[in-house]
Amino acid sequence: MPLVGVLAIQGDFQAHSQVLRGLGAQVREVRTPDDLHGVDGLVIPGGESTTMTLGIEREGLGEPLRRLVRSGKPTLGTCAGLIMLDRAHLGLLDVACRRNAFGRQVKSFEADLDLPALGGAVRAVFIRAPWVAEHGEEVEVLAEVDGHPVAVRQGNILAVAFHPEASGETTLHEWLLEQASSTNGGQTG
Numbered sequence: 001m002p003l004v005g006v007l008a009i010q011g012d013f014q015a016h017s018q019v020l021r022g023l024g025a026q027v028r029e030v031r032t033p034d035d036l037h038g039v040d041g042l043v044i045p046g047g048e049s050t051t052m053t054l055g056i057e058r059e060g061l062g063e064p065l066r067r068l069v070r071s072g073k074p075t076l077g078t079c080a081g082l083i084m085l086d087r088a089h090l091g092l093l094d095v096a097c098r099r100n101a102f103g104r105q106v107k108s109f110e111a112d113l114d115l116p117a118l119g120g121a122v123r124a125v126f127i128r129a130p131w132v133a134e135h136g137e138e139v140e141v142l143a144e145v146d147g148h149p150v151a152v153r154q155g156n157i158l159a160v161a162f163h164p165e166a167s168g169e170t171t172l173h174e175w176l177l178e179q180a181s182s183t184n185g186g187q188t189g
């Protein structure tokens, strides 16, 4: 089974680790560049993107994370993880995000989202979620809420505005493990 790195600077990384272990994966919590050595895939969890950005800078994780993702390792970003991947942060996903996009009244909600690209509906928990405000041509929009993209894919990166790990949803983690098994060893792209 693949070894998945879960960025553990801040946020709900433990919930992701639990889902991945439940699916039989090996998990390593990533706090320093050394922790990325030998991982077959990566999860960037939800949390607070400003705090996560500062932690990434403090630990010198920016370049090592970019190298890993650019080497083709499958990567899943959720909520703040989507923000971390965008143009203004790690710059790995050709999207601009709007933070806390659903506004004050609708801070948090749950929905069954249709994600045909991943085989059907997923239970999505949105917590002060961003949406994708703008994206480049290489970005495939997989799902929208109110006309705004909330799930996107670009090459080896899958990023969503919601928290799959908070609802017992495993579809996205299964995608990651399948990709990690099939790309075993890494590709460019």
Ligand code: GLN
Pocket: 045, 046, 047, 048, 049, 050, 078, 079, 080, 081, 083, 099, 100, 127, 128, 129, 130
């Ligand atoms: N609102 C958070 C941010 O902007 C993201 C929320 C989340 O990850 N649940 O960083």
